[in-house]
Amino acid sequence: CCCNSGTDKKEDIFKDSVKQPINFLNKEIYMPKAYEKVNLHELGEMLTQNPYLNDIDRFYYETALRMQEDGVAPELFTDISNPANIIWFLQGSYMELDKEMASLYVEMLERSQIAALEAQGVIMNRLENKFISLKNTKAIKVKYKQTHGFNTKFLTQYIVTYKFDTFSILVSHDENEDFQIILSNFSTY
Numbered sequence: 001c002c003c004n005s006g007t008d009k010k011e012d013i014f015k016d017s018v019k020q021p022i023n024f025l026n027k028e029i030y031m032p033k034a035y036e037k038v039n040l041h042e043l044g045e046m047l048t049q050n051p052y053l054n055d056i057d058r059f060y061y062e063t064a065l066r067m068q069e070d071g072v073a074p075e076l077f078t079d080i081s082n083p084a085n086i087i088w089f090l091q092g093s094y095m096e097l098d099k100e101m102a103s104l105y106v107e108m109l110e111r112s113q114i115a116a117l118e119a120q121g122v123i124m125n126r127l128e129n130k131f132i133s134l135k136n137t138k139a140i141k142v143k144y145k146q147t148h149g150f151n152t153k154f155l156t157q158y159i160v161t162y163k164f165d166t167f168s169i170l171v172s173h174d175e176n177e178d179f180q181i182i183l184s185n186f187s188t189y
Contacts, residue, residue: 013184022075024091025165029185035077035087040068043076046083056122056146056153057084060172064088079173084153087179088170097138097161102131105140105159114144123147127154127176137162137186143178154178162186 017030020037038046047061064074072090079085095101106129114124128143143156156178158169171179 013181017181020077022089024075024089025162025167027185029182031077031087031182032079032179034079034081036080038076038078038083040064040074040076043078043083043086046078050082050084056148056151057172059117059120059122060086082174085173085177086170087182088168088172090168090170092159092166092168094164094166095161097131097140097159097166099131102129102140106142109142109157117146121148128156132158132180132183134183134187137183139183141178141180145176156180158183160186 014030016033018033019028020031020035021028043064044061047057050057064076067074067090075089077087077089106126110126118124123146125145125147126142127145128141130141132139132141138161140159141156143154146153146155152174154171154173154176156171156173158171158180160167160169160183169182171177
């Protein structure tokens, strides 16, 4: 049989996914099937209707509102069954990524943003940080377990350089799910 093994490989990797547009990248990427694209207003409605909304979820929503006021419009995807599980895409300025940059980024992140969360009573435990290289894509991955009172969330941030674009993917999830598979969208098959 004559088949395109590259296509088969990509179809296998993304079998539980659906293509969604990321406007600032001018690209459609495979996202988990359970996630749908929403705007900030829709996210706010879903979160306020959620009886399990906690302080961590509220913090992220308020952060998104501030970002929008500052002219940074995140592209958001929420889990249909639990809108507090969110995947964010944020456009950034191009930067070359390497292992040394990964260490510097984690240090800077923990001094500024993590310190701000901890000042609000959120306990942050870093679970993972690493540099990822996939063909024409370089990424920094940092994952935290966040605890505030009885609420726990997992936050994974990827800083990604693909071709000449640099952007951030943030995954906020109630379970320890980081959707690293999304990075495979930016590999060449």
